[in-house]
Amino acid sequence: MTRMSLADFEARYRADPDPWGYRSSEYEKAKYAATLQACGPGPFASALELGASIGVFSGQLAPRCRCLITIDAAPTAVSTAREHLAALEGAEHTDVRLGTIPADLPDGRFELVVASEILYYLDAGELQATLDALRERLVPGARLVAVHWRPDGAERPLTAAAVHAALRALPWLSLAGSSDTDAFRLDAFTRA
Numbered sequence: 001m002t003r004m005s006l007a008d009f010e011a012r013y014r015a016d017p018d019p020w021g022y023r024s025s026e027y028e029k030a031k032y033a034a035t036l037q038a039c040g041p042g043p044f045a046s047a048l049e050l051g052a053s054i055g056v057f058s059g060q061l062a063p064r065c066r067c068l069i070t071i072d073a074a075p076t077a078v079s080t081a082r083e084h085l086a087a088l089e090g091a092e093h094t095d096v097r098l099g100t101i102p103a104d105l106p107d108g109r110f111e112l113v114v115a116s117e118i119l120y121y122l123d124a125g126e127l128q129a130t131l132d133a134l135r136e137r138l139v140p141g142a143r144l145v146a147v148h149w150r151p152d153g154a155e156r157p158l159t160a161a162a163v164h165a166a167l168r169a170l171p172w173l174s175l176a177g178s179s180d181t182d183a184f185r186l187d188a189f190t191r192a
Contacts, residue, residue, distance in 0.1 A: 058084075067095070116146075142190070
């Protein structure tokens with residue numbers, strides 16, 4: 001398989017409303033729990049979730065946020081996320097957006113950014129552009145939480161190891177904690 005295109009992602013969501021088992025997978029449940037712990041209790045005045053998919057994790061994160069913006073590039077996933085989140089308490093504080101990263105990263109300043117299994121779908125140039133944009137959007141002391149599935153895949157230009165090495169090398173981020181398993185790499189950083 002070659003790198004997944006936006007059309008490939010959209011086709012998966014049209015074929016199966018939950019193509020990666022976000023609602024039922026034990027792996028996803030464990031990853032969500034670790035990711036929420038790495039985020040901290042909040043409340044966060046403003047948070048951004050990259051690659052939010054159908055909004056399962058977004059629904060767990062939203063109660064910790066006064067304002068949560070999510071972004072995903074697959075229209076069907078965004079539609080599903082909007083429906084899912086609209087039914088939850090605090091939905092009025094959640095803004096589900098259609099867009100790609102880094103091109104459509106929202107303006108604003110954020111206390112928390114979560115990148116769950118998204119950054120390795122970018123090529124090296126897109127990753128660098130995304131990190132440059134996040135540097136401008138994270139307030140001092142903000143938290144950036146990145147979590148990625150460990151196995152390599154031909155559909156992903158980068159590996160989890162490469163993404164996390166790039167994050168750890170940034171002088172404006174300090175590693176605040178890690179929660180690695182055999183299945184995923186998770187790093188939480190603080191913005192200097």
